Amino acid sequence: xxxEEIDDFLKKAAQAPGNVDPLVLERVCDSxxxxxxxxxxxxxxxxxxxxLVLACAAVSLAGAARAGFFGVAKMTLLERSLVFPALGxxxxxxxxxxxxxxxxxxxxxxSPGALLAFSSIALLAVFxxxxxxxxxxxxxxxxxxxxxxxxxxxIPAGLxxxxxxxxxxxxxxxxxxxxxxxxxxxxxxxxLELHCPNFQAAHVLIWHIAVIPVSAALGALLGWQLRxxxxxxxx
Amino acid sequence: MxxxxxxxxxxxxxxxxxxxxxxxxxxxxxxxxRADADDLLQETWLRIHKVRHTYRPGEPALPWFYAIARHxxxxxxxxxIRIAAKERELDEISKEVSxxxxxxxxxxxxxxxxSESQREVLAMLKVEGMSLEEVARATSSxxxxxxxxxxxxxxKLRETIGAxxxxxxxxxxxx
Numbered sequence: 001x002x003x004e005e006i007d008d009f010l011k012k013a014a015q016a017p018g019n020v021d022p023l024v025l026e027r028v029c030d031s032x033x034x035x036x037x038x039x040x041x042x043x044x045x046x047x048x049x050x051x052l053v054l055a056c057a058a059v060s061l062a063g064a065a066r067a068g069f070f071g072v073a074k075m076t077l078l079e080r081s082l083v084f085p086a087l088g089x090x091x092x093x094x095x096x097x098x099x100x101x102x103x104x105x106x107x108x109x110x111s112p113g114a115l116l117a118f119s120s121i122a123l124l125a126v127f128x129x130x131x132x133x134x135x136x137x138x139x140x141x142x143x144x145x146x147x148x149x150x151x152x153x154x155i156p157a158g159l160x161x162x163x164x165x166x167x168x169x170x171x172x173x174x175x176x177x178x179x180x181x182x183x184x185x186x187x188x189x190x191x192l193e194l195h196c197p198n199f200q201a202a203h204v205l206i207w208h209i210a211v212i213p214v215s216a217a218l219g220a221l222l223g224w225q226l227r228x229x230x231x232x233x234x235x
Numbered sequence: 236m237x238x239x240x241x242x243x244x245x246x247x248x249x250x251x252x253x254x255x256x257x258x259x260x261x262x263x264x265x266x267x268x269r270a271d272a273d274d275l276l277q278e279t280w281l282r283i284h285k286v287r288h289t290y291r292p293g294e295p296a297l298p299w300f301y302a303i304a305r306h307x308x309x310x311x312x313x314x315x316i317r318i319a320a321k322e323r324e325l326d327e328i329s330k331e332v333s334x335x336x337x338x339x340x341x342x343x344x345x346x347x348x349x350s351e352s353q354r355e356v357l358a359m360l361k362v363e364g365m366s367l368e369e370v371a372r373a374t375s376s377x378x379x380x381x382x383x384x385x386x387x388x389x390x391k392l393r394e395t396i397g398a399x400x401x402x403x404x405x406x407x408x409x410x
Contacts, residue, residue: 033244039288104290108372
């Protein structure tokens with residue numbers, strides 16, 4: 001059996017008439033007519049993505065301004081020039097991906113899961129290369145504080161992102177939530193890098209980076225719940 | 236589509252008449268009754284109307300319609316499962332209440348051995364004549380993923396049809 005033969009079978013099978021009841025089409029036209037007004041299309045992807053990155057940067061900077069820029073003050077020039085550009089690049093990637101998730105039929109170049117994995121692994125690589133203090137003082141107590149602080153700042157970043165993309169439409173809310181959570185998590189990590197002066201490798205590699213997957217998981221759960229609720233309303 | 240976004244009712248009507256047969260066929264290909272397909276078509280158009288501002292002029296329109304239709308279909312499928320489960324909980328009615336009526340078309344018979352995602356991709360690509368890029372957009376996946384699904388679908392079809400004997404198909408049962 002050759003592929004061409006399968007193609008022929010599919011073409012033959014597809015020749016079934018696709019007639020729709022004219023009454024159904026009439027009903028559709030009647031139902032959209034009363035609310036047919038001009039609408040403003042969404043702005044270009046780059047504008048929306050830039051808005052998202054700026055919103056996340058604003059949340060990180062505002063959080064650090066309130067809590068103190070102890071982390072960035074303690075960093076060397078090399079650390080600053082690697083950590084923040086890496087975070088910025090990943091935030092841009094996540095922002096573009098989030099915009100694409102909120103516009104039906106956008107071109108998806110990176111799947112949400114791959115984006116989450118890439119963001120986490122890329123930051124792990126950068127941090128592992130830069131932070132080589134292998135002591136572990138107050139591993140859990142200090143770590144939980146950083147994780148919670150990062151997540152608490154991811155929430156406003158996520159809310160602002162949603163506000164910017166509120167006119168969009170996610171055909172897969174769980175995937176959109178996962179990407180939004182990844183972006184918000186990056187904002188949380190940004191705040192931690194600006195604020196936290198604890199450069200112990202285990203602390204940074206585990207507790208700082210954990211903000212991203214936890215935030216992404218919460219985002220996906222929220223997206224899934226929203227869709228679940230929307231369906232429940234319909235029942 | 237751009238004129239529809241500007242509020243032109245003639246353009247909207249033309250679009251409804253032009254796109255609906257393909258969307259209707261898309262729903263029918265998923266083992267649905269004609270009545271269900273009609274309902275979903277109406278629901279899809281209401282949703283399309285609600286989110287018409289998310290279409291960006293210059294982008295391919297067909298994947299945009301299919302992405303929304305696919306969203307509606309997935310919702311309908313999950314809803315029907317939940318309704319069926321609720322009905323079973325209430326009075327343990329027999330299976331025929333919850334099982335949606337199936338359309339026994341040739342296309343369905345041909346694609347039956349494939350998984351749901353493989354069927355969907357193959358139907359869009361070969362039946363609706365969409366490109367790999369358009370299918371990827373409509374299914375919110377990458378072109379690579381679509382290619383992989385098509386490759387696996389063909390492999391499975393070759394195995395299945397080969398095993399069953401291609402004579403049956405060649406004898407014209409499809410046409």
